[in-house]
Amino acid sequence: MAVSNGTIVWIGADKAGRSLHPDANIVDLEGAFVAPGFVDSHVHTSALGRKxxxxxxxxxxxxxxxxxxxxxxxxxxxxxxxxxxxxxxxxxxxxxxxxxxxxxxxxxxxxxxxxxxxxxxxxxxxxxxxxxxxxxxxxxxxxxxxxxxxxxxxxxxATPEQRDRARRAALDEAAANGIVAVHECAGPQISGRDDLRELRGLEHGVAIRTYWGEAVDNAEQATQLLADTGADGLAGDLFVDGALGSRTAWLHEPYLDDPSAGTGNKYLDVDAIAAHLQACTQLRVQAGFHVIGDAAVSAVIEALERVVDAVGGPAVATCGHRLEHVEMITPKQAAKLGAWGVIVSVQPVFDELWGGADGMYATRLGAQRAAAMNPFSTMASAGVSLAISSDAPVTALRPWSAVRAAVQHRTPGAGISPRAAFAAATRGAWRAGGVRDGVAGTLVPGAPATYAVWEVDDLVVASPDNAVARWSTDPRAGVPPLPRLDPGSPDPTCVRTVRNGVTIHA
Structure with a gap:
C-alpha cells in the first residue's frame, strides 16, 4: 500500500509497488494485518475517561x-x-x-x-x-x-485539569484499540455544554463528531441550539426512555421482576419526537434519539411516519437521521426504518453481556421478550444501515469484541455475517456520522490513509454466514480476510493506528 499526503495512492503486489515508488519510505509490517480503522459511533468521552x-x-x-x-x-x-x-x-x-x-x-x-x-x-x-x-x-x-x-x-x-486528563485518557484508549474516530453523544442530562465545549476544543489524533441530545420544537430553536453548542447534529442520547438494567426503558408490558417499576419511563411523547424530527429535517440536520424499549420504538416510528407524511420520504432519508440502541423492534418496524433511510447505532456487546435464556434481559422481561432483543439480522435484511458502537463507558472500547458479538448473537439467527459486522464498525459507522463519500472506511486508491495494524493469531476469509468458513476470494469482490471471530477466539492486538496518514498510536 502506497500513501501520499494522507491518501492511499496505490495497492498491489509488493515487488510492483517498490518499482512504481522507488523513492518511498518503506515500512515493513512483517506480516501484520492491515484493516480500515474503526469508528465508534456512540461514546461518552469524559465519562469513559473518569472510568x-x-x-x-x-x-x-x-x-x-x-x-x-x-x-x-x-x-x-x-x-x-x-x-x-x-x-x-x-x-x-x-x-x-x-x-x-x-x-x-x-x-x-x-x-x-x-x-x-x-x-x-x-x-x-x-x-x-x-x-x-x-x-x-x-x-x-x-x-x-x-x-x-x-x-x-x-x-x-472536577477541575479543568482533571477533566482534560480524563478526556485524553479516553481518546488515547480509543487510538490504542484501532479506533480513528468517535461520535460523542452529549446532552444537558449527560455532560453539559461546558464539557462539550472543552471536548470540541481538545486537539487529539482521534476525530470527534459531536451530537447534542436536547429536544427542540421548531427550526429556529434548532438553529440556535446548534449555534450555541457547536454540535454536528441534534441526535445521540436524546432520551425517549431509559435502560432495561435500571428498569427505566419504556415498555408496552410491565417489567416481570419488579412490578413497582411498571412499564418504565417515558421522557418524550410522540408529539415532541415529531416536532424535533420536523425541525431538523427542515434544516437538513441529523436528528436522533436514544430508544430501547418497545413502547419507545413505537413512539419514534409513529413520529417518523408523521414527518414522512408531511415532507416526504426522500427529505427524511437525505438527513440520515439515527437512532441509538433500538433493542426491541419488530420486522415491520425495521422495514419502515429501512425505507426512510434511518441509521441505527447498535451495541452487540449488550447481547453478549445480558442476552440469552438466563441473562438480565430474560430476568427483566421474560424469556419470550428477551429472545427477540437486538435483532441485528432483522434490521440488516430490512435495509437498515447499522453502525456498531460501544456506548463506552457502558462497554469497553474493544471493536473486535463488538464485531464478534454481532456475529455470535446469543439468539440463533439474530446475528449478522462477519462481513456485515465489520462493515458496520467501519463504513457503516462513518456513514452514521454523515460521511457518505463512498471510500471512508475502505482501503482503496483515493481513500484516506486511515487504518490500523494488528497482530493476529490467524486470518480467515469468512463467508457471510459462518465466521470460520471461506467466502469468495475473487479480487473483484474486494473482500479481505478477517481475524477469527468464532467464540473464544482472542482479539487481535493493535500495534499501530493511522488517521489521514498520521500515526496516532504505535
Missing part, C-alpha cells in the same frame, strides 16, 4: 468485592470525591445493588458516586446527597431526574 482514571467496578464479582474495591480506592485517594463506575447487581450472589449504608461502611464520611454499568442509575453516599440537596432517595439509589442532578454536581466538582 479509566477513577474507580473501575466492572467485573466486581459480588457486592462485597465492590465495597472492598471502594475501601482500597478511598485509602489510596484521601480527601477526593470518589467517582466509580460499572457495578452490576444482577451478577452478584447478594442479588441487590449497593446502598448508602454499604458506602458509609466502606468509605466513612466520603462523598461517593458510583454509577451502575448502564449509567442510568447510581448509588451515592449520604454526604454527597446532602451536598447536592433536594434528593428524596433514602437508600442512596438515584434514577432519572435525581440522577441527572447528582451527575451534574459531580462533574462540576
Amino acid at each position: 479509566l482514571t477513577g474507580l473501575d467496578l466492572t467485573g466486581a464479582a459480588s457486592l462485597a468485592d465492590c465495597m472492598s474495591r471502594l475501601t482500597r480506592f478511598a485509602a489510596e485517594h484521601p480527601g477526593e470525591l470518589i467517582l466509580g463506575h460499572g457495578w452490576e447487581e444482577t451478577r452478584w450472589p447478594e442479588g441487590r445493588p449497593p446502598n448508602v449504608a454499604d458506602l458509609e461502611a466502606a468509605a466513612p464520611g466520603r462523598q461517593v458516586y458510583l454509577t451502575r454499568i448502564d449509567v442510568h442509575s447510581a448509588v451515592c453516599s449520604s454526604s454527597l446527597l446532602d451536598a447536592v440537596g433536594g434528593i428524596a432517595s433514602r437508600d442512596g439509589l438515584v434514577r432519572a431526574d435525581d440522577h441527572h442532578r447528582v451527575r451534574t454536581a459531580t462533574q462540576s466538582a
Whole structure:
C-alpha cells in the first residue's frame, strides 16, 4: 500500500509497488494485518475517561468485592470525591445493588458516586446527597431526574485539569484499540455544554463528531441550539426512555421482576419526537434519539411516519437521521426504518453481556421478550444501515469484541455475517456520522490513509454466514480476510493506528 499526503495512492503486489515508488519510505509490517480503522459511533468521552482514571467496578464479582474495591480506592485517594463506575447487581450472589449504608461502611464520611454499568442509575453516599440537596432517595439509589442532578454536581466538582486528563485518557484508549474516530453523544442530562465545549476544543489524533441530545420544537430553536453548542447534529442520547438494567426503558408490558417499576419511563411523547424530527429535517440536520424499549420504538416510528407524511420520504432519508440502541423492534418496524433511510447505532456487546435464556434481559422481561432483543439480522435484511458502537463507558472500547458479538448473537439467527459486522464498525459507522463519500472506511486508491495494524493469531476469509468458513476470494469482490471471530477466539492486538496518514498510536 502506497500513501501520499494522507491518501492511499496505490495497492498491489509488493515487488510492483517498490518499482512504481522507488523513492518511498518503506515500512515493513512483517506480516501484520492491515484493516480500515474503526469508528465508534456512540461514546461518552469524559465519562469513559473518569472510568479509566477513577474507580473501575466492572467485573466486581459480588457486592462485597465492590465495597472492598471502594475501601482500597478511598485509602489510596484521601480527601477526593470518589467517582466509580460499572457495578452490576444482577451478577452478584447478594442479588441487590449497593446502598448508602454499604458506602458509609466502606468509605466513612466520603462523598461517593458510583454509577451502575448502564449509567442510568447510581448509588451515592449520604454526604454527597446532602451536598447536592433536594434528593428524596433514602437508600442512596438515584434514577432519572435525581440522577441527572447528582451527575451534574459531580462533574462540576472536577477541575479543568482533571477533566482534560480524563478526556485524553479516553481518546488515547480509543487510538490504542484501532479506533480513528468517535461520535460523542452529549446532552444537558449527560455532560453539559461546558464539557462539550472543552471536548470540541481538545486537539487529539482521534476525530470527534459531536451530537447534542436536547429536544427542540421548531427550526429556529434548532438553529440556535446548534449555534450555541457547536454540535454536528441534534441526535445521540436524546432520551425517549431509559435502560432495561435500571428498569427505566419504556415498555408496552410491565417489567416481570419488579412490578413497582411498571412499564418504565417515558421522557418524550410522540408529539415532541415529531416536532424535533420536523425541525431538523427542515434544516437538513441529523436528528436522533436514544430508544430501547418497545413502547419507545413505537413512539419514534409513529413520529417518523408523521414527518414522512408531511415532507416526504426522500427529505427524511437525505438527513440520515439515527437512532441509538433500538433493542426491541419488530420486522415491520425495521422495514419502515429501512425505507426512510434511518441509521441505527447498535451495541452487540449488550447481547453478549445480558442476552440469552438466563441473562438480565430474560430476568427483566421474560424469556419470550428477551429472545427477540437486538435483532441485528432483522434490521440488516430490512435495509437498515447499522453502525456498531460501544456506548463506552457502558462497554469497553474493544471493536473486535463488538464485531464478534454481532456475529455470535446469543439468539440463533439474530446475528449478522462477519462481513456485515465489520462493515458496520467501519463504513457503516462513518456513514452514521454523515460521511457518505463512498471510500471512508475502505482501503482503496483515493481513500484516506486511515487504518490500523494488528497482530493476529490467524486470518480467515469468512463467508457471510459462518465466521470460520471461506467466502469468495475473487479480487473483484474486494473482500479481505478477517481475524477469527468464532467464540473464544482472542482479539487481535493493535500495534499501530493511522488517521489521514498520521500515526496516532504505535
